Amino acid sequence: MRRKYFQGLGFFLLFLSVAITLSFLAVILFFITVHGAKAITWEFLTQVPRDSMTAGGIAPAIIGTLYLTFGAVAFALPLGLACAIYLCEYSPKSIMVNIIRISINNLAGVPSVVFGLFGLAVFVKFFKFGISIVSGSLTLGILALPVMISASQEAITAVPHSLREASLALGASRWSTIKKIVLPAALPGILTGVVLTIGRVAGETAPILFTAAAFYVRGFPKSPFSEVMALPYHIYALMTEGTHPKEQTLIAYGCALVLLFLVLSLSIIAVVIREKQRRLR
Amino acid sequence: MIKNNVKMRAEGVNFFYGSRQALNNINMDIFSNKVTAVIGPSGCGKSTFIRLLNRMNELVAHTRLEGKILLEQQDIFDTAIDPVDIRRKVGMVFQKPNPFPKSIFDNIAYGLAVNGIKDKNFIEQKVEESLKQAALWEEVKERLHDNALRLSGGQQQRLCIARCLAVEPQVILFDEPCASLDPISTAKIEELILELKAKYTIAIVTHSMQQAARISDHTAYFLLGELIEFGKTQDIFTAPKDKRTEDYVTGRFG
Numbered sequence: 001m002r003r004k005y006f007q008g009l010g011f012f013l014l015f016l017s018v019a020i021t022l023s024f025l026a027v028i029l030f031f032i033t034v035h036g037a038k039a040i041t042w043e044f045l046t047q048v049p050r051d052s053m054t055a056g057g058i059a060p061a062i063i064g065t066l067y068l069t070f071g072a073v074a075f076a077l078p079l080g081l082a083c084a085i086y087l088c089e090y091s092p093k094s095i096m097v098n099i100i101r102i103s104i105n106n107l108a109g110v111p112s113v114v115f116g117l118f119g120l121a122v123f124v125k126f127f128k129f130g131i132s133i134v135s136g137s138l139t140l141g142i143l144a145l146p147v148m149i150s151a152s153q154e155a156i157t158a159v160p161h162s163l164r165e166a167s168l169a170l171g172a173s174r175w176s177t178i179k180k181i182v183l184p185a186a187l188p189g190i191l192t193g194v195v196l197t198i199g200r201v202a203g204e205t206a207p208i209l210f211t212a213a214a215f216y217v218r219g220f221p222k223s224p225f226s227e228v229m230a231l232p233y234h235i236y237a238l239m240t241e242g243t244h245p246k247e248q249t250l251i252a253y254g255c256a257l258v259l260l261f262l263v264l265s266l267s268i269i270a271v272v273i274r275e276k277q278r279r280l281r
Numbered sequence: 282m283i284k285n286n287v288k289m290r291a292e293g294v295n296f297f298y299g300s301r302q303a304l305n306n307i308n309m310d311i312f313s314n315k316v317t318a319v320i321g322p323s324g325c326g327k328s329t330f331i332r333l334l335n336r337m338n339e340l341v342a343h344t345r346l347e348g349k350i351l352l353e354q355q356d357i358f359d360t361a362i363d364p365v366d367i368r369r370k371v372g373m374v375f376q377k378p379n380p381f382p383k384s385i386f387d388n389i390a391y392g393l394a395v396n397g398i399k400d401k402n403f404i405e406q407k408v409e410e411s412l413k414q415a416a417l418w419e420e421v422k423e424r425l426h427d428n429a430l431r432l433s434g435g436q437q438q439r440l441c442i443a444r445c446l447a448v449e450p451q452v453i454l455f456d457e458p459c460a461s462l463d464p465i466s467t468a469k470i471e472e473l474i475l476e477l478k479a480k481y482t483i484a485i486v487t488h489s490m491q492q493a494a495r496i497s498d499h500t501a502y503f504l505l506g507e508l509i510e511f512g513k514t515q516d517i518f519t520a521p522k523d524k525r526t527e528d529y530v531t532g533r534f535g
């Protein structure tokens with residue numbers, strides 16, 4: 001009887017934890033939606049800002065965030081995947097590899113504003129890319145690398161060893177085996193890495209603070225070396241700068257809603273691709 | 282000097298995992314167009330031995346080999362030799378069926394593709410021929426583009442054999458190929474092995490003494506990393522010279 005009572009209590013507490021967690025998420029979504037929805041109009045999504053940020057739309061910020069996100073993924077995916085392949089398939093199992101692994105994990109723990117400073121010093125100043133989409137994308141890409149690497153590593157290690165043996169026993173080289181057997185089998189996991197990367201990158205503010213973002217840019221970015229507006233930074237700027245706090249707060253909520261929606265839909269696209277791949281196997 | 286009918290030969294082979302010695306001074310011949318069975322209790326080194334014959338051991342870190350393994354006249358561990366070439370000549374079928382998560386057709390075409398064959402007609406022909414040789418064609422000819430993982434365990438293992446045959450090795454190594462199969466599938470594989478020896482040289486590791494007795498011409502008995510006895514299968518099972526072999530084949534041990 002007592003044991004049953006404790007078990008019931010245990011389950012209840014676990015359920016409560018889940019409920020509390022989910023309720024935070026629900027409150028955030030509800031709050032942002034209710035406040036943001038008032039701002040959302042067709043004009044808001046498609047027009048450039050007017051009247052010192054109190055009217056018009058946020059289209060340049062949406063476009064800017066998309067550019068930065070794709071740029072970061074385009075940089076982090078090949079580099080991260082190559083690192084993961086090397087670490088899993090080629091490097092001899094040694095102390096050195098463990099040190100590399102630990103370093104990569106530590107990279108994930110570096111505060112994002114530090115990445116921002118690094119990007120400013122290296123990409124903006126040293127390489128003279130200026131405050132631009134390129135500098136911002138590279139900075140975000142570096143920030144996303146650890147996520148990309150560990151997700152790819154997990155996916156690659158999850159491919160059964162027996163498949164590698166089968167391939168090698170047929171006279172395939174290690175590289176053919178990786179290219180034609182290991183990577184296709186690991187693809188769903190790698191795409192999960194892309195999803196996580198998108199989620200991580202699209203919402204970051206600090207890394208683009210000094211490397212890419214501007215509060216106001218006239219029109220849309222014209223080249224990869226242009227400054228851009230970006231949603232997360234735009235929210236920050238609207239809440240801290242400018243002269244019309246009331247109107248700006250409303251627009252900030254609108255931006256937050258759009259950003260949430262954007263990240264969510266990009267993730268959904270990646271999940272759909274992953275599921276399709278899984279079914280093909 | 283190696284006689285003509287010796288396909289592979291182990292000469293004074295010692296093998297180590299780290300500091301643990303897994304094989305101790307193995308000297309043994311594998312004859313052309315014969316089935317050689319390797320038997321012995323778990324952990325006796327029989328799988329380790331057979332995996333040396335196509336250099337699969339190299340996938341495990343911290344191992345060391347002493348002695349020579351010859352394929353015809355050639356030492357396969359010679360530094361000038363690419364393990365990829367050896368594995369092309371010495372194929373392997375594994376304990377658990379391990380088809381690629383691809384279609385039946387692509388499973389077989391893969392080996393041809395990685396060996397540089399691009400001619401589509403040839404590949405199609407070879408896929409059919411290999412499946413026929415592996416006695417699987419009739420069961421799968423209508424669904425060559427289905428995923429191989431939908432086949433039953435026994436069919437998967439025959440697909441793995443077909444896949445191996447397609448690249449035309451000279452020697453085929455079987456590492457307990459029936460360990461995860463039911464008796465009917467096992468019988469089919471055994472029948473197949475007997476047919477294959479006309480064209481190929483075969484070495485098979487097995488836990489089943491009945492299987493060794495049914496299909497092999499020569500049998501090697503391994504115990505604790507040593508080759509205790511090697512001879513004609515009939516002699517090993519009816520008139521073993523070593524007491525330890527006798528204990529094992531009569532079921533008193535192992």
